[in-house]
Amino acid sequence: MSQPPSRIKLPGRFLRVGEQVPVDVYAKNGFLLLKKGHYVLTPEQRERLMDVAHGDVEEVAVRLERERLDRAAQREREAAASNPKNPLVEAGFMAGRLEAVLLHGLAVPGLAGRLEDMAEELIQLTQRFRDGMLASLFLLPVKSHSFRVATLLALLGRRQGMEPARLKSLVGAGLSMNVAISQLMNQLATQRQSMSLPQQEEMVAHPVLGSAILREAGVTDEHWHLLVQTHHEQDDGQGYPAGLHADEIHPDARLLGLVDLLCEQFYSDAALLPSQVMASLFRGELGLFPPALVSLLIKEMGIYPPGSFVRLASQEIAVVTHSGEKANQPRVAALRKVDGPPYADVLLRDSRQPAYRVVEPVAAATAAVKPAYLTRLWTSRLG
Template identity: 45%
Template sequence: MPDNTKIKLPPSLVRVGQEVPVDVYARNGLLLVKKGHYVLTPEQKERILHAGQVTVDAQAALSEREERERRARLAEAERRAQERLREANPLLEMDQLTHRCRGLLNHFYAMREVEQSIRRTADQLIRLAETGPDGLIAACLLVPFNDYGSTHSLHSAAILAVLGRRMKLPPPELQTLLCAALTMNIGATQLHTELSRQDGPLNPEQRAEMQAHPLLASAVLRDLGIEDERWHLLVQQHHEEYGGGGYPYGLRKEEIDPGAHLVRLADVLTSLLVTHAHRPGHLPSIALGRLFRGEFAEFDPTFVALLIKELGIYPPGSFVKLANHEYAVVTHRPSDGKTNQPRVAALRSPSGEFYGEPHPRNTRLPEFSIVGPISLAQAGVRPSFLVPLWAP
């Protein structure tokens, strides 16, 4: 009777210079080649294939293993493709950084190599400011988040990365500046999140904690082994104000480090852009205009002018209404320095209908000139729909 438990050895299982993956039997049932045996020559391969058989169970098990390995390779290839996509698109990369900073700034004592993680995050922001500054700015306005405290620090650092590039700051100074922005509220991250959801005034305990948080943040950083004294100085002074009304030291203008003043500027701007329980967020153009007029605090006018010139009156990621009544999103800052004529993509027709895909518009043309800003809610578009606009 024929042996139905064995089949002819498939040629794909025998390769010169490789191990045989299964036991191979002769037609009389005797073991011919044991699993793991190396096939050394083409002649040896031919002899094994001519006489060899393999059990049905072994072949099935091997096929199952190969299928698992194939699926694992496909999954890994997909993971790598998604990773490359995140690295290529600033919005997707910032989404990843948002999750990283949430864990890092809320659970720092449970983390390993905190200083290295913070410096790597700063370096990542610096790279994004070099390779995709428009997308980085847009990400601060469009990428959703649910932890204000950590995301606020990340957005402040991102704006500083873009501004520091404009100022041509030396790399070590820029990295330290971003590290300070990322950690300016460490130890009080949860408090900042709670206050963003609180529609009433601070209670005495919250006020005392807020007044102390620059020094608390510095103490936490020392406890984590960070010894960079300039980093500590920037964190300690990031709430000092030119008029002497800041905290914790009440320093005057000439006593405040310019880097700490820059951190404060980014801190105030990014806070203004976010809706809190006690007030709505400002549209970017409105917030920048009020900063320029000194309505929130006294800032160095040179720094404010640089910030507006770098971000533009209508920063990437903000929404505008065009002269032809289309609604559009700003995608890129103007290359000629004209802050009121950025590149935009129309999202909705004058009748209010959504376009199937965004349509580029030249805002230098009268019919496509910008009439004024609108909110994300007015634009009525999901931020995820806009992600491809900043793909490389």
């Protein structure tokens, strides 16, 4: 013979006037008083129920646990609202994770899933913090070239209105295109002599080998593989590993290759100003690329991209924080007088005013401040 279900006195918050009861309400003797989902209609009814209302122990426990989880989730939301995400901080953390993942390759458990998750996370960050993520390209002291490439690809895909699955493939390829040469790239970063013949052979093979590593890791997205395999092909047939020509190269692979080259220019030893790199791209000095891709990049980066530095008519050095309505009128924060020490705090300036118009781009070194000093300029409470 089965045991009757155990009952427990109901908490008062389970019985509120005008609200549905969250569990079946019983008298102590087991008589059903009110079915779950029915309403407590009057204060008098509530008072009568308060004296006698019981509920099934297990059902009440489940409800209490759900309330506990809801309260915890609410506290997390409130904490996130009071401590908003900073895109530069988030980007720095992700760049470090990516560097570790690529360095260990197939030794990383669940490599494919981790790369897919990073691609999704990066796409979300660029959708929420467009200007902050652009700024991260120039201000973050991270080693990960692949992360910068993938960040810019995510921003460009957003501008194009790219279909989500295609964008994820593109960003994933940007993150993982160098998975086969992570150790080699670390060596080249400190190597003064030219690449040796074995290093050159490893470099030429890395698109195909990288795709093979990703396939072994569980990446099944064929567009992702195609982009990794062909991101060094060139329209004139002088690329590698297959020497494909223009019509044989997918436009996304050309975009990946262009962004790869552009980020190299931004961070080379003889680094030019971002505006100078973009001017070289426009003049065709960085190679032959489809005009539509060049135009796309120039529109996204602008004349003065967020994270770059400028001199104002007020003879102040400022950092660009956000793009403006006009390309030559970005939002800026003054950091110091040209011939003076850094300000104790940044001073927001309106570059639309003649007194604070942008005169010219300048090198980051002229700002004489550490990037960490600037990070908070992109903190957002709005998401």
